[in-house]
Amino acid sequence: MAYKIVFFDIDGTLVNENKEVPSDTVEAVRALKANGVEPVIATGRAPYFIKPLADQLGIESFVCMNGAYAVYRGKPVYKRVIPKESIEALVNLAAGHGHSLVFEGEHAYCSDRAEHPFVTESVLSLKVELPGHDPEFWKANDIFQMFLHCEGHEEHLYQGLVPELKLIRWHPKAMDVLPAGGSKAQGIEAMLERLGITPSEAVAFGDGLNDKEMLEFVGLGIAMGNSHQELLPYADYVTGHVDEGGIRNGLAKAGLIA
Template sequence: MNYKVVILDIDGTILPHGKTISPATFGAIQQLRDKNIKVVIATGRAPYFSNSIIHDTGVDSMVFFNGAYAYHEGKEIYKNAIEKEVLEKVLTMSHGYLHPLTFLAGTRFTVSDLNHPFVTEAYMHDSWQLELAPPHFWKDQDIYQLFLHCELEDEVSYQQEIPELDFRRWTSGARTCDVNLTKSNKAVGVSKLLEKMGIAPDEAIAFGDGLNDIEMLSLVGMGVAMGSARDEVKQAAKMVTFSAEEDGVRFGLERLGLI
């Protein structure tokens, strides 16, 4: 297959958890460009959580918020905010359970409880300045994603009561999960971007490691799961490479003959 684009997740894929992108991965991205193969980032992160990665890699086409927001060559082409009535359902439940929320809008994020231990845990490795959410922040802003800070067993109640939303745990031991519209995932945002580029899904390669990558890996012609991925992610892929710590993106691209 003559692949035309490589789509890369950030955390756990090009960026080892808690570390920086390796020279080997940087070099692989540059080699793709030298061969006129487009490089796209598709992440669960917000744009403002991705600025340094975007700057360092030079990528200008991106999918954010697990597919709810997409840019092509630096210009917005797609966005899909969570409906206010759905947000109100989450807010009501979270208040009842005393679970804090992070609200992710287009240009900023706020947190309902700055001192909750689950919030502190979620942001302990990051340098972002946390801001307390004003009472009507969720009404005044378009919210594209939430972080629900709770134990895994508590997540089930939200899934049962709010079927409009999808809840995906960051990692198996995390006490925070991404919250997105059920009809929104990385495959949706990637499809919008590929359509804009004039590239068919089977002409694309995607690398990912998380539960939020499953639809994207299934969509493209060659889905590649990182070695650290859970079994259900690997089952959605056509190939498994090494972990991010072992430069799995570079190894996978070499194995596919792209670099």
């Protein structure tokens, strides 16, 4: 199969635990571009979190906020907004449990609390700026994704109570909140349709629970050696650790670089 496009998760895939891109990954992405294959970032992060990385790797296109917002070479190709009534239901539920929410818009993101230790710990782990404070931010802006800050033993407090929403844990103190059925695969599908590329002509790399649908959807799904164990059944191939040539080896396995 002659693959035409490759989607890369960020955390644990393009960057390691120190949020650094290994030098062999930089070289591998450059070689991929030189061979005429399009690299695209596919991440749970918002677009305002990824510009330095995209610039470093020379990547112009991305699928962000777990598939809710996709841009191809500067032009939006897909937007999926969370309905206000679903947000309001979660706001009321989280308030009752004393849990903080962060609302992610197209150009900015804000927390419902000025200071919350779970927000600080989880967001700073991404090595990005902390959100602004505006409990009403969701009312005046389109929201594509939210963070719900609670611990694993508290997840049952939300199960089935807002059926229009989907929760995916990404940090011991935080979960992504997206529309039910939402995933990176939706944004990828929209981008591929716009480009006239079939899923079988695409490759994807990931390591986390939010990468399941993406790896299943494309022609070749590659899990990193450092992946969450629950991701592995969804992959066609398991490559090396992010710090041990995982991206380079995976692209070579796909026949995309030497």
